[in-house]
Amino acid sequence: MKVLPFQIPKPEKSALIYQVDKAAQFYPHLHQHEEIQISIVLAGEGELIVGDTVNYFKPNDVFIVGSNIPHLFRNNPVEGQEAHMLTLFFTKSSFGDSFFDLPEMEYLQPLLRKLESGVQVQEKVSGIKSLFLELHGQSHFERMISFLEILKLAASSKTSSLSSFVYQKVYSDDEGERMSKVMNHAISNYQNPITLQEIADLANMTPNAFCRYFKRRTRKTFFQFLLEIRLEAACRMLKNNPEMSIVAVSEASGFNNLSNFNRKFREMKGMTPTRYRRE
Template sequence: MKILPFRIPKPEQEALVYQEESGDIFYSQLHQHAEIQISYIVSGEGSLIVGDTINEFKTNDILVIGENVPHVFRSDPKGPSKSIMYTLFFTKESFGKGFFTLSDMTRLQIFFEESIYGIKILSECESLIWHFNRLKYQSRIQRIATLINILDIVVSSNRQPLSTYVYRKKYTEDDGNRMKNVIDYALRNFHKPFSLDMAAEKANMSKNAFCRYFKKRTGKTFFQFLIEIRIEHACRLLFKDNDLPISEVSDQCGFLNIANFNRKFKELKGATPTQYRNFSLEKWRSRFPESA
């Protein structure tokens, strides 16, 4: 079953949808759906846009996307592995309007509140992965029980939000296609020179109208958003290729000079590119000492 932009086809009378996606890349189109999404990244890596914020996703990540939250998964075509993702889709009304408001479910209310901004799970991942790996062999009723177990583990875990601002109105199809075209163009061409005229053209709007439109729906200017895309790509390059000069990272990410790159990088990451690279490598070696 394929997720279509802004709508997820759901088999008739099926309250909980389990989906496996596998391919060279994940879909890269902006979309939203009424269902809450809990995903396990079995393999693959790339960029993830949720609301106003660009993140990265990688193998073994557990991610939650709330209802009607615009988001994009874009696999890195140069990634080392095939992209595979297991996902559960459900709504607060999937098992009856009052199910998740029962006193027995009070503990889960924080999950629904936090899902509005998206969630990345930072702990308990091994336990969650164990549950996800069982889903393909389970009956529908067993999957419902597994979902409850997963939700219980999630609210006990350490978590971080994936975004700070989400446009709460549901996108119309035309509105969604306009944002999709702009974001897709930015993701494909962030390493090239950009102008507002080019972005506005993709949205089929005047420059001034586009600036107001984008700021209203993301909480930031288009160029703020573009810089964040470039910096997130720089983070992956710094980690993946320790021998790549900082100047080359700057060039590959679309910055006109290294001084501007260093300044913007530190503003967003709180460290210089060199400090970030060293910290990331030390963190990796502490987790996987056998690969050091």
């Protein structure tokens, strides 16, 4: 199976693709595909990488990932529990080249323009969830109506961007394998020291070549990317583990000293870890 680009399995005579992912682990590689993806997470939580940015997903989150945006849903495996996500895939030409240019579709244009960086839908999630849950038993026609209703709700909702920069190129298989290895290694080992030589060796490149390669594709250094992973992990620990001290959170998220942790946290989150925990 190719990592990048990824081919969405397409049923015959179906312009709109409905997919159920229910397993111990979502597809674990960075990938991209032509189809726009609308997904709701029903079970599982973990990191969502879109373009250059590390996000976090949990049950009842709704995401829309645009065409050919590199992304990765990496759930945290829990023994005896399956991750569960429902997704609709479509392209702007799935229903005809001019479908989304029709006057009747003008309402959706602001949403479609946002998809170059991907979005998380912040409002009307319960309505979107209800529509997704009805998809399984529907005919193709009924599913199309539900799809348009989902788009309508998303278009009238507040959204947040999933990425600040997307590398505008379709990755080769080799590039996809390399970036997937690098990002998965960072997510799996953020709590431990990671050296430039270590990550360059993983990418089968010299340190200088790797630095240029990674920054060209993400517009940030690898260690900026790693810092974001560590701080997102720290945020989850602060919220989900009130018994953990700030020192323990700092150490568990990969920081070698408390002062550095406090400084970086404040720079990126605009507040101290203690205040973040209280809010």
